[in-house]
Amino acid sequence: MLGFVGRRLVYLVPVLIAVSLLTFLVAALLPGDLAVAMLADEATPEKMAALRSEMGLDQPLVLQYLHWLGGALAGDLGRSLRTGEKVLSAILQRLPVTLELMLFAQLIALAIGVPVGILCAVRNGGAFDRLMTAIAFGKLSVPAFMLAIVLIYVFSVTLKWLPATGYVPLDEDVVGNLRSFVLPAVTLGFGEWPVLMRVLRSDMIATLQEDYIAMARAKGLKRWRILLVHALKPSSLTLVTVTGINIGRLIGGTVLVETIFALPGIGRLLIGAINTRDFVVLQGVVLFVATGFVLVNFVVDILYGVLDPRIRYGRA
Amino acid sequence: MAALDVEVEQIAATPARRGRRVFWLAIAWIAMVVAAAIAADWLPLASPSDIDLMARRAGPSPDHWLGTDALGRDILSRLVFGARISLTVGLIAPLLGLFIGGPLGMLAGYFRGRIETLVVGGIDVLLAFPPLVLALAITTYLGQSVLNITITLGILSIPSLTRVARAATLSFADREFVTAARALGASHRRILMRELLPNIALPLIAFFLLVVAVIIVIEGALSFLGLGVPAPAPSWGGMIAEGRDSLDTAPSIAFLPAGAMFLTVLAFNIIGDRVRALTDPRQGAL
Numbered sequence: 001m002l003g004f005v006g007r008r009l010v011y012l013v014p015v016l017i018a019v020s021l022l023t024f025l026v027a028a029l030l031p032g033d034l035a036v037a038m039l040a041d042e043a044t045p046e047k048m049a050a051l052r053s054e055m056g057l058d059q060p061l062v063l064q065y066l067h068w069l070g071g072a073l074a075g076d077l078g079r080s081l082r083t084g085e086k087v088l089s090a091i092l093q094r095l096p097v098t099l100e101l102m103l104f105a106q107l108i109a110l111a112i113g114v115p116v117g118i119l120c121a122v123r124n125g126g127a128f129d130r131l132m133t134a135i136a137f138g139k140l141s142v143p144a145f146m147l148a149i150v151l152i153y154v155f156s157v158t159l160k161w162l163p164a165t166g167y168v169p170l171d172e173d174v175v176g177n178l179r180s181f182v183l184p185a186v187t188l189g190f191g192e193w194p195v196l197m198r199v200l201r202s203d204m205i206a207t208l209q210e211d212y213i214a215m216a217r218a219k220g221l222k223r224w225r226i227l228l229v230h231a232l233k234p235s236s237l238t239l240v241t242v243t244g245i246n247i248g249r250l251i252g253g254t255v256l257v258e259t260i261f262a263l264p265g266i267g268r269l270l271i272g273a274i275n276t277r278d279f280v281v282l283q284g285v286v287l288f289v290a291t292g293f294v295l296v297n298f299v300v301d302i303l304y305g306v307l308d309p310r311i312r313y314g315r316a
Numbered sequence: 317m318a319a320l321d322v323e324v325e326q327i328a329a330t331p332a333r334r335g336r337r338v339f340w341l342a343i344a345w346i347a348m349v350v351a352a353a354i355a356a357d358w359l360p361l362a363s364p365s366d367i368d369l370m371a372r373r374a375g376p377s378p379d380h381w382l383g384t385d386a387l388g389r390d391i392l393s394r395l396v397f398g399a400r401i402s403l404t405v406g407l408i409a410p411l412l413g414l415f416i417g418g419p420l421g422m423l424a425g426y427f428r429g430r431i432e433t434l435v436v437g438g439i440d441v442l443l444a445f446p447p448l449v450l451a452l453a454i455t456t457y458l459g460q461s462v463l464n465i466t467i468t469l470g471i472l473s474i475p476s477l478t479r480v481a482r483a484a485t486l487s488f489a490d491r492e493f494v495t496a497a498r499a500l501g502a503s504h505r506r507i508l509m510r511e512l513l514p515n516i517a518l519p520l521i522a523f524f525l526l527v528v529a530v531i532i533v534i535e536g537a538l539s540f541l542g543l544g545v546p547a548p549a550p551s552w553g554g555m556i557a558e559g560r561d562s563l564d565t566a567p568s569i570a571f572l573p574a575g576a577m578f579l580t581v582l583a584f585n586i587i588g589d590r591v592r593a594l595t596d597p598r599q600g601a602l
Binding site: 014015018019022023026137138140141142143144145146149150152153157248249251252253255256259270271274277282286289290293294297 | 437440441444445446447448449450452453454456457529533536537540541543553556557559560563564567570571574577578581582585589
């Protein structure tokens with residue numbers, strides 16, 4: 001097991017270095033002069049030269065990268081070009097909103113995916129199973145932003161039950177905070193349940209054919225007890241890892257959902273940085289998000305190995 | 317693993333749907349959208365950018381079959397011209413990925429060794445970014461235009477297509493007919509082009525169609541965020557975003573482009589799913 005973790009760790013380092021290099025190069029190599037972009041109309045040769053040397057843009061690329069990477073490793077992602085705010089503290093300040101959104105989305109996905117998965121497995125091939133499988137397939141063609149518009153139309157505009165935008169901090173008003181998260185979390189979580197449902201369904205169908213299930217049935221145990229205690233537990237191993245992989249997917253989805261519902265999370269920070277052409281913030285957020293993404297996937301990989309020993313010894 | 321990849325795999329993991337009628341309906345819809353997009357200039361449509369402030373948010377009428385948006389622009393015309401953007405980006409970007417990723421995957425799967433390590437490593441790095449985040453970052457630096465967005469999304473579609481090409485090549489590389497060709501003295505080039513390519517073409521095309529669906533969605537997301545094709549050019553994602561402000565008075569402004577996009581993405585998913593079923597005998601849907 002330690003060897004497995006070690007091998008994955010050794011692989012993690014070059015990937016992270018490559019990710020940081022790509023993040024840096026996208027900013028450094030692509031056309032468009034940062035100084036021109038920042039100064040816009042006020043760009044004069046003198047001002048641009050001054051700004052360049054101030055930002056270290058006149059140094060060789062390798063030095064710029066090492067300087068930036070060194071700062072990033074020490075927790076210094078630079079300061080916003082617009083507000084002068086430290087990029088890392090701006091990110092950390094918004095992180096709780098994004099995490100809360102992801103947590104609720106994941107819970108919603110589980111709340112739909114698990115029961116539906118169980119029911120489909122029980123009546124495998126039945127009308128409900130076919131209906132849900134068809135819905136899951138159709139769901140794949142509904143992008144999050146489309147679903148968001150429908151939800152806003154139904155629950156905010158027509159029924160007026162929930163706010164369409166706006167964010168209430170948790171420490172100000174707990175109920176208001178939860179209300180502001182309902183639509184965003186449903187939007188984000190709704191995209192994930194088909195994956196969970198499908199994984200659980202196929203695992204559960206296999207489990208239900210085991211001898212010990214027949215045994216439990218023969219003993220006259222209650223149906224729901226067999227399902228929830230005897231069958232669900234051994235069927236949920238893959239579910240755990242898929243839930244982990246989903247965290248990675250959700251990171252991308254938050255950008256869109258936070259923007260639509262005006263939640264002040266990391267995604268909003270990113271879009272704001274793009275709109276104001278705040279390249280330092282953009283670079284910092286992309287690095288932070290991509291690193292988080294890689295780390296989450298690393299943990300999931302390890303988890304896979306823990307749950308399924310074949311992976312530990314098979315590949316790698 | 318990036319979302320694009322998982323998303324496509326997720327579609328690929330669903331059991332193939334039967335039902336010939338659905339498949340032909342999907343084909344018909346795509347054919348109609350493609351035809352409309354190509355012929356948009358010759359169709360008797362209002363201009364997609366003509367603003368008519370006297371007829372804002374109007375319902376369907378003989379002048380405007382599907383009504384007008386918040387600026388009084390003809391919705392039908394904007395839908396048709398928007399289809400151009402969605403299809404151009406949605407088809408060309410995955411083609412770009414196919415022509416780069418396909419050969420890369422084949423080389424990696426055929427030669428193995430160092431080439432494979434390099435290719436797989438490169439894919440892992442690209443997959444380390446959430447695709448939407450990477451797309452946003454690149455288009456921000458490149459600037460918003462159809463060309464730049466196509467290139468960006470093309471790059472994004474390389475990893476998953478490379479993986480499929482590699483996996484398919486791996487499964488054929490050790491088969492008897494390849495060994496036989498090699499024994500007959502065929503060159504690597506000939507084996508790759510004549511023996512392997514015809515065999516991996518179908519699974520690759522099936523996967524390509526699913527990527528098209530995903531790319532149309534990502535392009536829509538970019539446009540929805542106002543970071544896709546710049547206004548006033550109509551795009552489905554942008555139209556949905558504009559329609560948001562009129563949800564209370566004229567919800568169709570948002571729902572019409574949403575419906576068009578949904579049907580198009582669904583159609584590509586159905587067709588791709590069907591083609592995949594042809595290549596996968598286990599599904600028995602032949």
